[in-house]
Amino acid sequence: MIKILVGMRRTGKSTLMKLFIEDLVASGTDPSAIYYRKFDEELEEERPDLRGLIDDVRSKISVGRDSFIFLDEMQDIVGWERAVESFYDAGAEVYITGSNANTLSSQLASKLSGRFIEINVYPLTFREFVEFRRARGDKSDKNKLLKRFQQTGSLPAVALMEEGDADLIDMMLTGIFNTVFVKDVVQRNEIRNGVKISNLNRFMMRNIGDRVSIRSAAGYLTSTSSKTNPETVDSYISMLESAMLFYRAKRMDSATKDYLRTSEKFYCTDIGIRNSLVPPHPDDIDGIMENIVFMELKKKYGTVCTYDVDGKEVDFAVWTQNYKAYYQVCSDISSADTLKRELAPLKAITDNYPKFIVCKGNPGFEDVEGIRIIDYDEWVKDPF
Secondary structure (H helix, E strand, O other): OEEEEEOOOOOOHHHHHHHHHHHHHHOOOOHHHEEEEEOOOOOHHHOOOHHHHHHHHHHHOOOOOOOEEEEEOOOOOOOHHHHHHHHHHOOOEEEEEEOOHHHHHHHHHHHOOOOEEEEEOOOOOHHHHHHHHHHOOOOOOHHHHHHHHHHHOOOHHHHOOOOOOHHHHHHHHHHHHHHHHHHHHHHOOOOOOOHHHHHHHHHHHHOOOOEEOHHHHHHHHHHOOOOOOHHHHHHHHHHHHHOOOEEEEEEEEOOOOOEEEEEEEEEEOOHHHHHHHOOOOOOHHHHHHHHHHHHHHHHHHOOEEEEEEOOEEEEEEEEOOOOEEEEEEEOOOOOHHHHHHHHHHHHOOOOOOOEEEEEOOOOOOOEEOOEEEEEHHHHHHOOO
């Protein structure tokens, strides 16, 4: 099978490829049977066309069984899927990375359907983040590391930077965003004026954890003198998703188990990028907590949605073949009214899958009518 590593830029796809290559060589594979090329670091005029790519590969290795071809960020080569198909049909093992979900999925589905495995590459989980910091000699306790994880995110390059380099970390995060935004949003979609979609991106980052309707987003843009229509906003949101700056939390109807196409939620792939672009506000805590819980669940289980129970919303439902559970996220449930509000949608669910409220601190009880109450800090350190 062809292996496709898909993820936002700077999540570590190229590093994983190089580790695969090192492992192959260490296990006895002849280096002359391995081809590797990273296309996004080449000048546009240096990039080959389809014929040039095929000729270059065949001039450097004997394409066939026991050969390995690694093509890093090759989605800008027109017809690349035909080259991959020819290498695969000749018996080679082919690995690809890409930073645009729609481009890859549409081209793979048309040419390589049933012959590839898609591997999603996300920013680090908190556990991986801790491992990175320990490898750098950081002996900080996990509470301190969690605070940094919430503030600067978990892109590998950022995780390896020292805490005292706050300005450099911010520059790194801003630079990563600019690269993704320019290359994978503006240039890829041939947007002539990026102001509207830039304003939309900020609106979505500011409103993580809130439902976002196409109409409300269009209204916001109009209020910023970027008048537009709902169709354009819908298209722009798809572009930001394809660049994997955001992941969409679809709404599942509890009765039909169908997805509802109304007022969905969007979460940032990396909370550090969001925090570098959006000025901090005291009310951000619930949205940031939701974002981190959503991404930790997504990294672990893949499929995460919001759950509609007769108009009541459960923040997240994990709905996979092997695991199903429901999660409410709230910074403070010390108020009886708040606790009642958070419990209501979970109590309305009639099945017996696990139900959790993830909150800051210890409210003094661990269970309410079978619904587990979990400290957010402890859950992020060891999610389930």
